[in-house]
Amino acid sequence: MYYTTSGAYRKSKMIIDYANIALTVCVGVMFILILFFRSSSGIIFPLIFLAGCLVNALTSAKRFMEKNKVAGVILAITAVVLLVLSAMCFAAVLK
Template identity: 60%
Template sequence: MYYTTSGSYKKTKMIIDYTNIVLTVAATVIFIIVLFLRSKSGILFPIEFLLGTIVNALTSVKHFINGNKVSGLIVAVVAVLLAVMTVVTALIVL
């Protein structure tokens, strides 16, 4: 198997990539469920935002590991905004 990840922290970056793939698939499945359930899908919105928060936080860590500080900071800000949306939607739903 050929990995595009190289350099230091190779294993860490591979774990982040695999985790992002799994979380993105989970977010897609939850999104499809939300489309079909409509009014009964309230609790799924905070979960969707939480998955987005985790994916963006892991991506931010990977950018920082690679030395891309600006893009890492931008993705970290997006992760914080999604975390705020997670809390807000959880308070509204619950």
């Protein structure tokens, strides 16, 4: 990965990229778990929405660092929508 910025923003962007990779791997593992444990996979759906929320929130922060405000706002709104969906799924599963 090549970054044109230096200093704190460079490290922050690297950490965000590594966190996004880790969260994407977690979503892939959760998808495989859903395929194999269909009857008891109810709690995994809210976790997938929550991981998607985190990925979008981190990417939104990165876009704001790059001074790309429009993409940052769109990703932040998407993160909030996924957070609401995650809360709704948690409520439905725990009911």
